[in-house]
Amino acid sequence: MIRTLEIDSSWSLFLDRDGVINRRIPDDYVKNPEDFEFLPGVEEAIAFLAEKFRYIVVVTNQQGIGRGLMTTSQLEAVHRKMMDDLQEVGGRIDKVYFSPDLKNSKSFTRKPAVGMGLRARKELTGLRFRDSIMVGDTGSDMLFGKRLGMTTVLITQDIYEIRKCSELADFSFPDLISFARALFMRNGSGE
Numbered sequence: 001m002i003r004t005l006e007i008d009s010s011w012s013l014f015l016d017r018d019g020v021i022n023r024r025i026p027d028d029y030v031k032n033p034e035d036f037e038f039l040p041g042v043e044e045a046i047a048f049l050a051e052k053f054r055y056i057v058v059v060t061n062q063q064g065i066g067r068g069l070m071t072t073s074q075l076e077a078v079h080r081k082m083m084d085d086l087q088e089v090g091g092r093i094d095k096v097y098f099s100p101d102l103k104n105s106k107s108f109t110r111k112p113a114v115g116m117g118l119r120a121r122k123e124l125t126g127l128r129f130r131d132s133i134m135v136g137d138t139g140s141d142m143l144f145g146k147r148l149g150m151t152t153v154l155i156t157q158d159i160y161e162i163r164k165c166s167e168l169a170d171f172s173f174p175d176l177i178s179f180a181r182a183l184f185m186r187n188g189s190g191e
């Protein structure tokens with residue numbers, strides 16, 4: 001049973017990037033702006049969500065940097081393109097945090113570790129985890145959100161992933177636009 005999600009304009013939204021905003025590249029990384037492909041409906045979804053949330057924050061693991069397969073400035077170019085494209089359609093991302101660390105590095109920033117969340121709270125005035133939603137496509141994202149006391153939303157079309165995350169995910173939707181629609185339905189159209 002889905003628990004009702006009551007949010008207001010003081011809430012913040014944390015988004016994972018790969019598999020939520022843009023298409024994942026199997027066994028590779030999005031190294032250049034031209035490799036960045038929005039998933040269907042995402043630009044529209046973020047434009048809607050931008051009206052609803054105080055902050056929209058991207059938190060993304062990018063160990064391609066740690067592995068030497070891409071540079072920080074390449075990643076920044078990708079994020080600039082992502083933010084520019086979203087801005088063009090009325091969307092907004094307030095801040096992007098990334099962790100360049102390797103999977104087995106005992107990183108404090110790589111999800112499911114909470115470093116990127118703590119940094120966001122420090123830098124964004126008024127951001128509160130209990131009034132935040134973490135949206136991601138893996139159990140690691142859900143654990144990150146739960147460790148910080150956020151509401152968690154799993155974006156996947158994989159029934160096995162849903163089952164695997166059933167303890168950690170408060171809600172599940174097939175894609176970001178379905179999540180955005182559900183929020184607007186539950187809270188009225190705002191008119």
Ligand SMILES: [Mg+2]
Pocket residue numbers: 016017018019020136137138
């Ligand atoms: Mg992901």
